[in-house]
Amino acid sequence: MILLIKISGEGLSKDGEKYTESVLESISGQITSLLKEGHKISMVVGGGNLFRGRDLSGRLNISRSTADYIGMLATVQNALVLRDFFEGKGISARVSSSIAMPQVCEGYIPKRITRHMEKGRVVIFAAGLGIPYFSTDSCAVQRALEIQADLLIMAKNGVDGLYTADPKKDSSAKFIKQITATQVIEQDLKVADLSAMGLAKESGLTIKIVSSEHIDQALNPEVGSTVSPD
Numbered sequence: 001m002i003l004l005i006k007i008s009g010e011g012l013s014k015d016g017e018k019y020t021e022s023v024l025e026s027i028s029g030q031i032t033s034l035l036k037e038g039h040k041i042s043m044v045v046g047g048g049n050l051f052r053g054r055d056l057s058g059r060l061n062i063s064r065s066t067a068d069y070i071g072m073l074a075t076v077q078n079a080l081v082l083r084d085f086f087e088g089k090g091i092s093a094r095v096s097s098s099i100a101m102p103q104v105c106e107g108y109i110p111k112r113i114t115r116h117m118e119k120g121r122v123v124i125f126a127a128g129l130g131i132p133y134f135s136t137d138s139c140a141v142q143r144a145l146e147i148q149a150d151l152l153i154m155a156k157n158g159v160d161g162l163y164t165a166d167p168k169k170d171s172s173a174k175f176i177k178q179i180t181a182t183q184v185i186e187q188d189l190k191v192a193d194l195s196a197m198g199l200a201k202e203s204g205l206t207i208k209i210v211s212s213e214h215i216d217q218a219l220n221p222e223v224g225s226t227v228s229p230d
Contacts, residue, residue, distance in 0.1 A: 001039050001040070001150040001151065001219070002039070002040045002042075002117070002147060002148060002149045002150050002151075003034065003039050003040065003041055003042070003149060003150065003151055003153060003218075004042045004043065004044065004140060004143060004144040004147065004149040004151075004152050004153065005031075005041065005042070005043045005044075005153045005155060005215060006043070006044045006045075006046075006136070006137070006140040006152065006153065006154045006155065007027070007043060007044070007045050007046070007155050007212065008045075008046040008048055008049075008136075008155075008156075008157065009045065009046040009047045009048035009049035009050060009074065009075070009078055010046070010048050010049050010157055011023070011027075011045075011046075011155060011156075011157050011212050012024065012027075012045070012049055012078060012081070012082075013049040018049050018050060019049075019081060023212075024081075024082070024085045026212075026213060027082075027212070027215070028085060028086055028089045028091060029089075029216075030215040030216035031086065031091060031122060031215075031216075032089065032090075032091060033216040034215075034216055035091070035120065035122070040117040040118070040120075041117070041122045041123075042113070042117065042122065042123040042124070042125065042143065042147060042149070043082070043122065043123070043124045043125065044124075044125045044136055044139050044140040044143060045075055045078045045079050045082060045124060045125075045126070045136070046075060046078070046136045047071050047072070047073075047074025047075040047077070047078055047136075048074075049074075049078070050074040050077060050078065051070055051071055051073075051074040052071060053067035053068040053070060053071035053132075054067070055067075056070065064132060064133070065132040065133075068132035068133065069099075069132060071128075072098070072099060072126075072127040072128050072130070073099075073127070075126050075127055075128060075136060076095070076097055076099070076101070076104070076105070076126040076127050078126075079095045079097070079105070079124040079125070079126035080095060080104065080105065080126075082124055083095050083105075083124055086122060091122055092119070092120060092121040092122070093121060093122040093123070093124060094106060094116050094121055094122070094123050094124070095123075095124045095126050096108045096109075096112075096113055096123055096124070096125050096126065097125075097126040097127045097130075098125075098126070098127040098128060098129055098130030098131075098139075099127040099130050105126065108125070108130075110146055110147070113146075113147060114147065117147070125139060125143050129142060134195065135192075135193050135195075135196065137192035137193050137196035138192075138193065138195050138196040138199065140152055140154070140192075140196065141192070141196045141197075141199045141200045141203075141205060142199065144205055145199070145203050145205060149205075150206075151206055151207075151208055151218070151219075152200070152205055152206070152207045152208070153207075153208050153210060153215060153218045154191070154192065154207060154208070154209045154210075155210060155211070155212040155215050156209060156210070156211060156212060157211075157212055158211075159211060160175075160210065160211045160214065160223075160224060161175060161176070161177070161209050161210065161211075161224040161225035162175070162176045162179065162184075162189060162191055162209045162225035162227070163175055163176060164176065164187075164189070166190070175225070176189075176225050177225055177226070178225070178226050178228065179225070179226075179227055179228075180201075180227070180228055180229070180230050181197055181198075181200055181201035181207075181227055181228070181229055181230060182201060182230050184197055184227055185197055185198065185201070191207070191209060191227060192207075197227075200227070200229065201229050201230060203229070204229040205229060206226065206227070206228050206229065207226070207227040208224055208225070208226055208227075209224050209225045209226075209227065210223055210224035210225075211224070
């Protein structure tokens with residue numbers, strides 16, 4: 001299967017550190033397991049552990065667009081960290097950036113992405129979609145569609161799937177095993193931003209939500225929550 005895995009920037013950190021070796025070890029181990037099962041793997045990583053555009057937008061005369069571009073650069077940093085860590089663990093990996101920076105990583109060329117994955121390389125998409133006002137959630141859905149992924153896996157920190165509310169803040173939150181994209185939008189559940197969820201719905205993309213500790217078990221129907229297109 002062709003899988004795209006979305007990991008937040010915070011998913012690389014723990015206890016206030018920007019990067020935590022045990023977390024990176026866990027991610028690389030799970031990626032190795034999926035590769036051994038014969039799956040083609042790509043990833044989208046956020047940048048929230050380093051920078052969030054909304055934290056700077058409107059301050060110091062910084063525009064929203066500029067703040068978003070700075071946030072995109074944070075995702076490139078995270079992608080490079082993942083690439084080198086993966087390579088150190090014997091996983092062949094490439095970073096594909098929507099913002100051109102040839103001295104650092106490859107630019108986004110769809111045919112090249114396909115070739116990398118055919119050769120068993122993990123492709124890490126960086127810099128979001130390369131334009132402001134769109135989140136890495138939107139990037140994950142867009143890239144999943146472009147590479148014709150069979151499944152988009154969204155790895156969450158500290159939760160094992162989708163809930164009616166944040167279970168860390170609301171003890172009455174109920175686990176949702178199966179739901180449609182339309183229901184997610186109507187109920188305003190915080191799976192991904194509305195533009196990303198709307199695109200997934202319109203394009204027939206299935207999303208699996210799992211704990212970041214269970215990425216390699218995402219294909220198990222007993223694990224996590226499934227958001228299916230209508």
